[in-house]
Amino acid sequence: MRLIPLLMTVFTVSAWQVGAADYAVVVSEGTAGEAGWGKVVAALAEKHGATVMKWKGSVDEVLPGLSGEHPRFTCFVATPAEAGRDFVNGVHRMTRKLDKDPWLDTRWGILTGLTAEDAMRSVTEREGLVIRKVGSGTELAMDRIESGTWYCELRQGHMVSKASGGEAAEGKAPGDTTAALVGLMNEGRPDLWVTSGHATERDWMLGFRYRNGFWKSAAGRLYGEDTKGRTFDVKSPNPKVYLPIGNCLMGHIDGPDAMALAYMHSAGVRQMIGYVEPTWYGYMGWGMLDYFVEQPGRYTLSEAFTANSLALLHRLGMACPEALAVEKYDGMGQTKEKLSLTAAGKAAGLKPMDINGLLFDRDMVAFYGDPAWEARMAEGKCNFRQELTEKDGVYKLTVTPLAGEASWRAVNKNGSQRGGRPVVAFLPKRIDAGTVKVTSGGDRGVVVADDFVLVPLPGEGAEVAPFSVVFSAKAAAK
Known part of the structure; x- marks a missing residue:
């Protein structure tokens, strides 16, 4: 029996282990046949006891196999030439x-x-990552972080730091933070790196509202270039994860000079997300702070990405159910189909633009890395506790407020589309969703699927009191 600590989701059920039926490796025949990449596939499959599925012309060819196996984890091994925007969209x-x-x-x-x-460096990581030190180029909720430093992209000369066991304190930053940020990455050895602001596949602009330097990339080299033209190489091999939450195009791999590849090659990044198009709405990017950083210890990075995806789909379905089936839209989420807000969407304060924004964000953020590798924030302050128990096929999710009147509020409002994310708890084993019977809490708009339960977070002003959802379900056939 595994009991996860107090501020995390608690499962009073048997621990779940990755097995052959729970992990699939998907790869093209060509990539599997290349000596170096073939070794990556073999090592990954051996590590997780995984099924290997190959495609020839299109990754969609493996859909029947994935549907039959229904693995909890799927890793798509791809060369940079394969891992472009269309590939990311197709995987979503x-x-x-x-x-x-x-x-x-x-x-x-x-x-x-x-x-x-x-x-291969990602495959050979045997230990998970507990994130105790964070470096950032944008504001973060420091009360959720053990230690770290962020430099402000909006206010020149502003920074905030926090030592382990101490309190966050404002400081005076240099007017040009290029060298300081490179030093934070190289000597500071952060476990998590966070950025926002203007970016392309080749650079990140450090100042959003003021003149500052850049980080740039070329053939795997990652380096800073300040306003005087001086350059500073990033060399930071310690394993870390990267959240370019508000950056355009940081996840788009359009060739060997892509920033994403440079972060993997020169900065020790084992997992990262990133937009593959210019971002303008922000739900999938900024929501990673809501689930990962601001609920410290509750989710792995992979789980937070999944939870945020589920939250987006839930919100899109509430606003405009027919939009869930739409796959073709332009760079502003505009479609040929006429999409209209539901009464529920209007009641939630959404506008027609929100349908377009949610639709756009749905398929435009990549997740790079082994999805079963566990990178998790060190335990810290959470606004609420969530506990999931199971006995004889009866599940109970209990949510307990911990922050008084602030329990249901956004933790931090830096960015876009912040706060209001639903409670998401992952089930320890797959269930037959057709057998689900909600016996308590159904009036909360609960969604129970085959491997998760989702409950809308009470709105600001709602009663600050514990609540529970109870449901029964049979185990899935496989």
């Missing part, structure tokens, strides 16, 4: 089609790198 859409419901059906990641050796 395919991984919602393993069954007939509209939800994400497997926790996925794309394992790539400038070289096969870069990808």
Whole structure:
């Protein structure tokens, strides 16, 4: 029996282990046949006891196999030439089609790198990562972080630091933070790196509202270039995860000079997210702070990405159910179909633009890395506790407020589309969703799928009191 500590989701059920039926490796025949990449596939399959599925012309060819296996984790091994925007879009859409419901059906990641050796470093990581030190180029909720430093992209000269066991304190930053940020990455050895602001596949602009330097990339090299033209190489090999939550195009791999590849090659990044198009709405990016950083210890990075995806789908379905089936839209989420807000969407304060924004964000953020590798924030302050128990096929999810009147509020409002994310708890074993019977709490708009339960968070001003959802279900056949 495994009891996860107080501020995390608690499962009073048997621990779940990765097995052959729970992990699939998907790879093209060509990539599997390359010596270096073939070794990556073999090592990954051996590590997780995984099923290997190969495709020839399109990754969609493996959909029948994935539907049959319904693995909890799916890792798409891809070379940089394969891992472009269309590939990311296709993986998003395919991984919602393993069954007939509209939800994400497997926790996925794309394992790539400038070289096969870069990808192999992720495979050979045997230990998980507990994030105790954070470095950032944008504001973070420091009360949720053990230690770290952020430099402000909006206010020149502003920074905030926090030592382990201490309190966050404001400080005076240099007007040009290029060298300081490179030093924070190289000497500071952060476990998590967070950025926002203007970016392309080749650079990150450090100042959003003021003149500052850049970080740039070329053939795996990652370096800073300040306003005087001086350069500073990033060399930070310690394993870390990266959240470019508000950056355009940081997840788009359009060739060997892509920033994402440079982070993997020169900065020790083992997992990261990133937009593959210019971002303008922000739900999938900024929501990673809501689930991962601001609920410290509750989710792995892979789980937080999945939870945020489920939250987006839930919100889109509430606002405009027919939008869930739409796959073609332009860079502003505009479609040929006429999409209208539901009464529930209007009551929630949404506008027609929100349909477009949610639709756009749904398939435009990549997750890179082995999805089963566990990177998790060190335990810390949470606004509420969530506990999931199971006995004889009866599940109970209890949510207990811990922050008084602030329990249901956004932790931090830096960015876009912040706060209001539903409670998401992952089930320890797959269930037959057709057998679900909600016996308590059904009036809360609960969603129970085959591997998760989702409950809308009470709105600001709602009663601050514990609540529970109870349901029964039979185990899935496989």
